[in-house]
Amino acid sequence: MTHPGELLSAFLDGELDHRERNQVTEHLGTCSSCADELNGLHFARAAVRSLPLLEAPPGLTPAEDQTARVRTFTRRPPVWVAAAAAAILAFFVGIATILAPPTTLEVRLDQLSDQYGARTSLEPAITPRPPVPVLDRVSGPIE
Amino acid sequence: MPDVAPLSWEEVARAYGRKIYNFAYRLTGNADDASDLTQEVLLRVRKGLAGYQPGSFEGWLWRITRNAFLDEVRRRKRRPSAPLPDEIDRVSTHASPAPDQVLSTVRLGEDIQAALLDLPYDFREAVVLCDIVGLSYEEISAAVAAPIGTVRSRIHRGRKMLKERLQ
Numbered sequence: 001m002t003h004p005g006e007l008l009s010a011f012l013d014g015e016l017d018h019r020e021r022n023q024v025t026e027h028l029g030t031c032s033s034c035a036d037e038l039n040g041l042h043f044a045r046a047a048v049r050s051l052p053l054l055e056a057p058p059g060l061t062p063a064e065d066q067t068a069r070v071r072t073f074t075r076r077p078p079v080w081v082a083a084a085a086a087a088i089l090a091f092f093v094g095i096a097t098i099l100a101p102p103t104t105l106e107v108r109l110d111q112l113s114d115q116y117g118a119r120t121s122l123e124p125a126i127t128p129r130p131p132v133p134v135l136d137r138v139s140g141p142i143e
Numbered sequence: 144m145p146d147v148a149p150l151s152w153e154e155v156a157r158a159y160g161r162k163i164y165n166f167a168y169r170l171t172g173n174a175d176d177a178s179d180l181t182q183e184v185l186l187r188v189r190k191g192l193a194g195y196q197p198g199s200f201e202g203w204l205w206r207i208t209r210n211a212f213l214d215e216v217r218r219r220k221r222r223p224s225a226p227l228p229d230e231i232d233r234v235s236t237h238a239s240p241a242p243d244q245v246l247s248t249v250r251l252g253e254d255i256q257a258a259l260l261d262l263p264y265d266f267r268e269a270v271v272l273c274d275i276v277g278l279s280y281e282e283i284s285a286a287v288a289a290p291i292g293t294v295r296s297r298i299h300r301g302r303k304m305l306k307e308r309l310q
Contacts (some may be wrong), residue, residue, distance in 0.1 A: 009299035013273065015280045037303075044305040047255045048274040054165055057178050061160035061185070062153045 001027045008038050012045060152189045155204070160185065162276055163208055169271045170212060172260045184211045201278060202285030209268065209286055258308040266301030273298050 004024045010016050011024045028035050163184050168177035187207050195203060259267055265287075272283045280298075284291045 006296050006299040009302055010280065010295050013280070013298075015295070040306040040310070041299070041302045044302040044309065045274055047305065047309055048259065048270060051169065051252055051255055051275065053161065053275075054168055056161045056164040056181065057174070060164065060178060060181055061156045 003027070003031065003034055008034065009041055009045075012038065012041055152185075152192055155188055155192070156185050159204060166205075166208060166271055166276055167212065169256070169259060169275050170264075170267060172256055176215075180212055180215055183215065184208045187211055199282065199285055201282045205272065205276070205278065205282070205286035206288070254309065255305075258305050261308060262301050262304055266297050266304065269294055269297035270301040270305070 001023045004011065004027055007016060007020060007024055011021060016024065028038065160181065164177055164181045167180040167184075168174065171177055171180070184207060187210075188204065191203075191207060259270070262270065268287065269283060272278045272286060273280075278286065280291050280294050283294045287294065289297075
């Protein structure tokens with residue numbers, strides 16, 4: 001096998017198929033140059049992987065309490081459920097209207113009189129006062 | 144990794160938000176840019192989840208993430224109010240350290256991050272998706288819309304360049 005070149009990184013990452021892996025392994029046993037190159041690639045990979053996984057700044061991702069609120073919003077029933085519920089409600093209201101006994105609004109004068117006439121008579125504020133003779137106000141000795 | 148989409152945007156955001164942030168941070172080297180990019184990606188995920196077709200969720204998610212990043216880079220190229228990742232002058236961060244300092248400092252996160260930022264974008268992206276995010280070559284291929292052979296080449300060449308800068 002010629003020098004594997006770009007296959008070395010894939011070899012390091014386990015991204016070669018069985019046949020390629022065997023060929024590279026066999027070559028590395030006899031080629032110190034490629035073995036050195038593999039060490040260098042390993043070093044570079046280890047350096048990048050040693051970088052710490054940083055925490056995202058606060059507020060960048062949703063908090064737990066917001067999740068519950070938004071979930072409630074996003075998982076509400078679809079529109080057709082609401083439409084079906086409205087149709088069923090309208091149906092039963094119609095049935096109840098048809099089957100209910102007719103009600104009439106009867107207004108009888110004597111009832112109104114009993115209700116409001118009695119109350120009016122008890123209200124001092126609206127009880128008429130007896131008339132006062134005009135002449136009484138100017139009555140007195142005439143000079 | 145799951146192959147079906149989680150049920151809600153919140154679950155996606157909680158499960159992948161940190162990874163997306165790390166992906167963005169390692170590509171940009173800047174916390175503010177990484178936050179902005181993560182927000183943009185999560186917004187796009189929220190819009191896109193309704194139309195998501197069951198399949199490789201990882202590929203779908205990282206394709207959105209990558210496209211959001213590239214869109215942001217293009218947007219800033221049109222209005223360069225802030226330096227782009229590839230335009231940041233990093234000469235000072237690689238001012239030839241003394242040989243006796245190399246071994247003692249090479250593993251500091253800042254040096255590795257700086258070496259990553261020195262890579263051409265395609266190589267950096269492939270290395271980050273492989274070694275930071277932990278995607279397989281096949282998933283990276285789906286995310287960046289490139290053949291697996293191209294992905295393999297980018298990772299290999301990226302690591303070789305990293306090794307030269309770090310050793």
